Amino acid sequence: MRSINSIKDLSLQEIDALVQTAEHIIARPEHYAHKMAGKKLATLFYEPSTRTRLSFEAAMIELGGHVIGFSEAQSSSAAKGESIADTVKTISCYADIIAMRHPKEGAPLVASLNAGVPVINSGDGGHNHPTQTLADLLTIHREKGTFQNLRVGVCGDLKFGRTVHSLVDAMSRYDGVSFVMISPEELKVPSYAKLPLKERGIPYTQTTDLEGAMPELDILYMTRVQRERFFNEDDYVRLKDSYILTPQKLTHAKKDLIIMHPLPRVNEISVAIDEDPRACYFKQVLYGKYMRMALMLMLLEVK
């Protein structure tokens, strides 16, 4: 039995296999419609989420399985002070697999150490969010046709943006990839998230200038400056509008650039860009569902 806490828990071969499975599902959805018949997914969401929870639920339903769970801590026994360990030991009696989101970093790891069924980290504070990264990878694979020799720009909140850290870690394992990290000084990538780049000798630059970096990018990954990650409201208000992508800023971008965003968007990508063929953020949502289907099939060893 195996759980997924971080994208690092998956080898390149396993990621390739998940991408292949997702491609099969997209090509032959009817072939997968009953694969999880009789199986139950428990979604344990201790903080609000629209996309990730519904994506997991849709993924399980499309595989022919069922879904149980809660979508806020107040409606769970956590409100009575129950520990994560006790909660997941209980849920393991009801469900075949658990998807957990929690505001505290490392909570899904604690769950995986105590559960009798696989646990998928569905976001733990500003730490890891591996299934978002799987969605990002399938998007890159489908839109660029490769993971290699790409210049990846990540922009916005690079300090607390867990999706960025996981994407950087995952993409740095492929040949010929380089990074441009575009953020205000206050929201630069923390040193631990740059470790894989240093270890693997991957080239990267850091800049505050989004437009200046634009012409060389193959991928632009935008992120939201998240209110809930700040202790101080003044800091949030001062920084939230730092990097807004507008059609003007794309003037010098490549024709085959792809623009990604983990969503939800507030105002960091102008809606005027939604019609641009380079905008891929709603495709990411769809691809995320397929990768979650592929991941659950893998963890439950369903062929």
Place this chain on the structure above:
Amino acid sequence: MNIDSIKTGIVIDHIKAGDGMRIYNFLNLGEMDCSVALIKNASSRKMGKKDIIKVDIVPDTDLNALGFIDPNITLNIIENGERVRKYHPELPERMTNILKCKNPRCITTTEQELPHVFMLVDREKDEYRCLYCESKAPAL
């Protein structure tokens, strides 16, 4: 200055001058009933000055964790008045309930009974990170 030799216990030698009290506190030596000697600023050919600690028993604590404070210290295990082992502490792969995670976003801040676990991620830099949130270990 004379300190009686010990029959069974440990002598922690080559402690960087000034660090003796940190090790004394880390091993909770103040709480112990046995004889404990902390010698500060002893002269040393190798180091100029050094601190030394002698304890009349071998404490339960994982002595290798001392390597996190100073990997150059020497541990001498004494039995029946004879030194039976002399070694430098080797950084353990995992330290449990020795350090506390200081990250306010870490799950250990709300799950009170969770053990605080730090894993060695870089032996050359003595770098430990929290098992749960991967924050750097605080200094001892």
